[in-house]
Amino acid sequence: MPPIRTAATALATLAALPAAAQTAETPIEVRAFVASMFEIGELTGDRAGEFQYWYENHFDGAEPIAVAGAKTPVHCNEDGVCGSVLGMGKVASSASMMAILLDPRFDFSNAYFLLTGVAGTPPSRGTIGMVSWASHLIDYDLGHRWAEDEVPAGEPLFMPRSGYEDIRRYELNPALVEAAMAASADVELADSQEARDYRLRYPDEVAQGAPFIGTGTHMTGDTFFHGPGLSEEAQYMAELYEAADYVITEMEAAAIAQVIDRLHGTDRVLSLRGAVNFDQGHPDETTLEHLDPAPGETAGGFDETLVNIERVGSALLSEITGNWDAWKAGVPAAE
Template sequence: MFCSNAQAETYQDKIKVKVFIAAMFEIGENSGDKAGEFQHWYNQYFTDSKPIKVKGAHSPVYCNSEGVCGSVLGMGKVGSSASMQAITLSPKFDFSKSYFVLSGVAGTPPSKGTIGDVSWASWLVDYDLGHRWKAEEDEKGAPTFTPRKGYEDIRRYQLNSELLKWNLHLSQSVALKDSKEASAYRMKYPDAAARRSPAITVGTHMTGDTFFHGPGLSKQAQYIAELYNADDYIITEMEAAAIAQVLNRTVGIERIMSLRGAVNFDQGNPNETTLQHLDPAPGETAGGFAETVENIVLVGSKTVDYIVDNWDVWEKGVPKFKEE
């Protein structure tokens, strides 16, 4: 039987978490103002929930009566993973059978994605954990990154392929929202993927604390993905591989999902420099942020609801996917 927040705070019972939703930042309040990464999740699942404070976590945890919990972990590798560890080790929760949705906004290369896309990760890869040097200090055109030995077990994580099949199946009929501003902005790019309407994609999510940008570093991200025998790099973000390391040490990674919405391209269009793209003139931003953060929840909630509605099966582990 699911215990109440009041009961959990007495430590007599632990909240049995079925699905934990992790966002990285919220712009203001959890409801009623401009939505960041958590607000739509909060409005869908936690409006009647009381905050549960966890020592060492960035923000309170919220849980509903169905066993769905969520929190804002903080941005970047250290902040997000520190929060995740504090929450998973807290005596207030039972994560022994939990599924995790790592959710947030991201960037995408224009050759593979567009503003408003929602992407499920097949791999999580750390952009760092290696050696880098300036291009002029090596042969022209040579890669400027090499992995550092000793990080083989933490630099990449392949997510559960069976769970990924379920994610793609459950979200295939979701109609993604778009904006006029994003639609116009896409036309600045010649790539077919960049100019299309938002879609659900799948591939490697590349985690880096540095906001890497420009065609050169985008190419390097793809090089790293190939070097690690992962799928094509499709999303740039700042947290997932670090959170996966924490979960791998505490509860395992078989039930982790990474879900990201693209709100920017990882490089400028052919008519602007990288620095110009990083510092756009008024009115020259991509647009589509509000629609993208809503798209993330439209997609992710399909999986969350399905797991909860079929918990008698899913609590035992990810069932083998069979096309319905």
């Protein structure tokens, strides 16, 4: 016959358990979450990918928190800023984001989301080293496309598909974008002689200019599109969806925004991208040559752009975490 468990013995057993086993762990209040898409090697000490400067300046020494279903662990600091590498492309990045959002160890109820990484830009509207806060996110892939020789010359090669109206275009919170632009307005941007020399291959005044901080539409597509024709198509899509001019081509933001929207809405979502390449070749270069450049023909400024992304984003993070009482309830009214 098994021994009878009395209330006294049950209490004695409970008292012997570790404190963590007796009470639920208090979730981490996330004030801001930095999402990067890839890292080249280690998180510090080697050639930097998209997350390394974030890690070194915000999370160095933080205990990694492994999340089931996420590509890499989450790192958090004492200011309530957390970050992770989500993976490249729509599927990898959105899967990681959903796994992290659903982990009960994190409280995202008041969090701001900063989706960051490198990108391409049309030479008519951007340049190497520039940094852009997205006003709109557009999914490049949700629609119908056909070959150029299958329609009359000059007609569009893309048509939206019905049923995707709520997820093919996101207008990000204008007040938040305006606050981000204001917070980062005085950030000094890095540049390099290699990047300056490369820009001169393009005749566009903007392309030849120095890096700057701007805003516009970010086009999300798993297709790494290149060439003037597809660049024009991206601008056509931006106009078709009544968004701002297309300025950035990237692979993740619209998909991640959809994931966040399902659980928290998009009022606190930002996309921050830095341009490391043009979306087309210069006048003396074919699209294929631009996609597969010969040695010495690549654009410079990759590391400088990574520096710029972190500097610009950190200016806003400092504003948010340094004035959390004002930001917790939403974007403070502009002065």
